[in-house]
Amino acid sequence: MGRDERGVTPQQEDFSAWYNELVAKAQLVDRGPAKGTMVIRPYGYRLWELLQDELDRRIKDTGHENAYFPLLIPESYLRREADHVEGFSPELAVVTHAGGKELEEPLIVRPTSETIIGEMMAKWISSHRDLPLLLNQWANVVRWELRPRMFLRTTEFLWQEGHTAHADEADAMRETMLALDVYAEVARDVAAIPVVAGEKTPGERFAGAVRTYTIEGMMRDGKALQAGTSHYMGSNFAKAFDIRYTSEAGQQELCHTTSWGMSTRMIGGVIMTHGDDKGLVLPPRMAPYQVVIVPIGRGEQGVQTSAAARELAGRLRAAGVRTHVDDRAQLSPGFRFNDWELRGAPLRLELGPRDLESGTVVMARRLGDDGKQSIPLSSAPELIPGVLEEFQAFLLRRATEFRDAHTVTADTWDSFTEAVTSGWALALHCGEPACEAGIKAKVAATPRCIPLDGAEESGRCVLCGEPSAYGKRVVFGRAY
Ligand SMILES: [Zn+2]
Helix, strand or coil: CCCCCCCCCCCCHHHHHHHHHHHHHHHCCCEEECCCEEEHHHHHHHHHHHHHHHHHHHHHHHEEEECCCCEEHHHHHHHHHHHHHHHHHCCCEEEEECCCCCEEEEEECCCCHHHHHHHHHHCCCCEEHCCCEEEEEEEECCCCCCCCCCCCCCCEEEEEEEEEEEEEEHHHHHHHHHHHHHHHHHHHCCCCCCEEEECCCCHCCCCCCCEEEEEEECCCCCEEEEEEEEEEEECCCHHHHHECCCECCCCEEEEEEEEEEEEEEHHHHHHHCCCEEEECCCCCCHCCCCCEEEEEEEHHHHHHHHHHHHHHHHHHHCCCCEEEEECCCCHHHHHHHHHHHHHCCCCEEEEEEHHHHHHEEEEEEECCCCCCCEECCCCCCHHHHHHHHHHHHHHHHHHHHHHHEEECCCHHHHHHHHHHHHEEEEEEECCHHHHHHHHHHCCCEEEEEEEECCEECCCCCCCCEEEECCCCEEEEECEE
16 A cells, blocks of 8 residues: 555655655544644543553642643633733633623633633632642643644644742742652653753743743754743732732742643654654553554464464453553554554564464564564563563653764854754854844744753854853754
């Protein structure tokens, strides 16, 4: 069969077409009827659930509690924080009619929940003993999207949003960095995306935040993906919503708040960090099926290998391995192999009559130089968890090497320009918003972050030659 039916456009030919075809052919998503919306299909939703489990556990382990706040927010709430409403206005979906009547006050469909949670925080906090207040919500949000791309930019998406209130700046900043650490750990250890953690420049801050931190991953086309953000709001929202507490000294004080979010965008990140021309490559910790067993053989032999495959699947599942048996006997083994390569299963086990006779099964990794390998059927459940761990580590290593090979320390405008066509530039910058805008206009690159672990360095701005800001180099790149 030709590419139209089975394969996807090669990455080198058109990365964007590769991505769009793959998310559909791997049955992750479909288009929703309303502009920019996506239907997340079971295979894609399982990916999200697995990521969600890992993230939710860490959120709870660090002392946060889940709650749920309404989808509909009075318009006046958003107006209370001037920068916030200005930043979000172009993306808002507004309900003006309900129950057959025009509403007295329009309602906003939640784009993010700082305002409504701020209102409730003000109600729930009165004393220093009520602090810190550590909340998290799993929800959908709506931000009107004119140029939608599945998982990356959709009008409605799924996420978690953490919202916390603290007695002072120091405690709120500790929280902001804690959330960022959790995100970086989930990205690296679960999604195998080697993110760079850092602070956003003022021009890239969240609407209403004092400081915004981010984790940025490099995709296989060299572009950056912002994979999670954590914001220190100062007292901006506390002032707007009157979130105050009585201190130990009996004084009325304003709280300091934070918010932080990670979304279904991460699935797009996994696809673009690991995928290749054959399809998805899923890190075992996020793979709906870590192992797919393909029994081979016709007639009575097929019956025997299918039975053995199901028996093996049972033992693998008992060992904690997510296993699927693809016994679609009407499809050739080759077709089924390709199908699971397209869908990114980390390990495939091929079980034919001769393997069964010799008590072995053929193991093929989705990626890497190890080739096919025969392993004993009896000890497969002891061997495979280790193979999956190695594969998980291999993907992180491969992505790290790719990122490092496509990151250039740029001291001249020429080298900067070249670097951002295929990856990232580490450059000194003056910090002026107009100069940032100039870079964006010339080469479509933006400051992704000021890396937390960057070495101290000063000099001249790579574009305008003015003295550099921030005391270190900034990561620049084109971004999703
Ligand atoms: Zn400059």
